[in-house]
Amino acid sequence: MKAIPVRHYGRWISAVLVLALLGLLINAFATAKVHYSAIPDYIFDGTVVSGLGKTVLISLLAMLLGLVLGIVLAVMRLSKNPVTSSVAWVYIWFFRGTPVYVQLLLWFNLALIFPYINLGPIYRDEMSDFMTPFVAALLGLGLNEAAYMSEIVRAGIQSVDEGQTEAAHALGMSQGRTLRRIVLPQAMRVIVPPTGNEFINMLKTSSLAAGAAQYLELLRSTSDIGQTTGATVEMLFLAATWYLILTSIFSVGQFYLERHYARGSLRTLPLTPWQKIKVNLASFSNRPSGGVSA
Template sequence: MTDKISKDPAAAPAGPGPSGKPYEAIKAIPVRHYGRWVSAVVVVALLGWLVYAFSQGNIIWDTVWDKLFDSSVLDGLKNTIIISVASMALGLVLGILFAVMRLSKNPVTGAVAWLYIWFFRGTPVYVQLLVWFNLSLIFEYINLGPIYKNETVDVMTPFMVALLGLGLNEGAYMAEIVRAGIQSVDEGQTEASHALGMSQTKTMWRVVLPQAMRVIVPPTGNEFINMLKTSSLVSAVQYTELLRASSNIGTTAGAVMEMLFVASIWYLALTSVFSVGQYYLERRFARGSLRSLPPTPWQRVKKNIVTFKRSPEATR
């Protein structure tokens, strides 16, 4: 019976070499990354300098913490989430619709989709908001014949103006994102679906779009996070979202900078939460296309903790 060889390299004796002389035990010396420590010290020093600079400013931090959960601020936060989600939903629906129209072989629908994308991507969203807000200056009534008729002032409420301004603009960008995702799917998938007797519409919804989601989801998540910040522009059309609610309090209480910090904290919180959701959504749609899924944030933390615990032992 042969003896079992120890798996510990330090415990294993040096075996004989080809000339009969024993091999010397390998002494592994870990590489010292001095650059990492230098960069870490520089970053910490810069952060410390930034904190010190803000601490010297004439900022009443007690006001920031006291107003962070003010009822008006929370109402503005709720309105920001509502208008962002509603505008993104409208933009997603329009994006899918105009992306399919853009890829259609019908020259009319393709031209209409191109014109829509060209106009709404070519003009600033702030200008579009102001156009919808001042629509009553050129149209006293919104008249759709026997279907609907009403005064423009009554129809174009601040919420409706914000929804149309953000949603229609987002639809143009989403159309290009969806179009890129659809074109990333191999044409053989469509040909195989048609060979099985599936219609063009069923092929698009059952075969092409599910595979295109892997390409569509990452930029869509970025667009939504951008939408959260862009929603601050709707304060110009009298919609009371987070920035407007904070600014109203700041103007009344004489704490303009403090309330801007309050708004910034909430914007950072929103983008952080939705960034985590975007990561898990991307990870879900990456299944089947990657050999191993990227680690979750908690898995990364555990890995770094284990590596940190083992590093002192490796240097002995």
């Protein structure tokens, strides 16, 4: 018997249409009045690199603040104490229900409501000196992220079977130790994937700090160069290029982190990109040249 493959004409037609549309799109950008040579000229400019570093810094710190506070809020929501549970619910309701841009504006203009910050003997200063663009961006992004991270952590904790907690209590472990040693390690495989997505989203959301809090991150730095040189669109393309590079790098890190916490729950771990390449090369080299016959 000679095996005859089934011809899928619809696939060929759809592939031709997609390639035609892609060609039209590439031709439109290639013939547009855009000076693409300006992008590599400024890609490692000092102002752009400085803004890039501030974007990564504010994203990391805001995500860390959101993660720590999110864990606290998740534990509070799961608490049997009605006061702590209600306070956590109100926090999440407020920060998830208002736009992050509005929150950034409120933090940056907080001096209009409270001229001074007074923490007693610990710290006292004028609000305008304390609420710098960096602090306003950190609080605005971090506190908003905490509301979303609390729901992610709560879902991860609830995904762990209650029998695990009961067994730990039967062995004499306290509630806090059970959470740290038993529940959270198992919940990480549920928490890590959406947390990685949240961090990638944070990298892009940090651009809002440029307009709301006057924070000189990547978008603000490239926009300033575009206004002075007249290459406005080119600098926007440059900012988009750096955002794509950052998200690609952190996406690779997210993959390996998910793969690490998948141990024990999967029979075989997913292949790494290099392993996939080796498997595909091996299957291609071992593929028989003739047809199938019997």
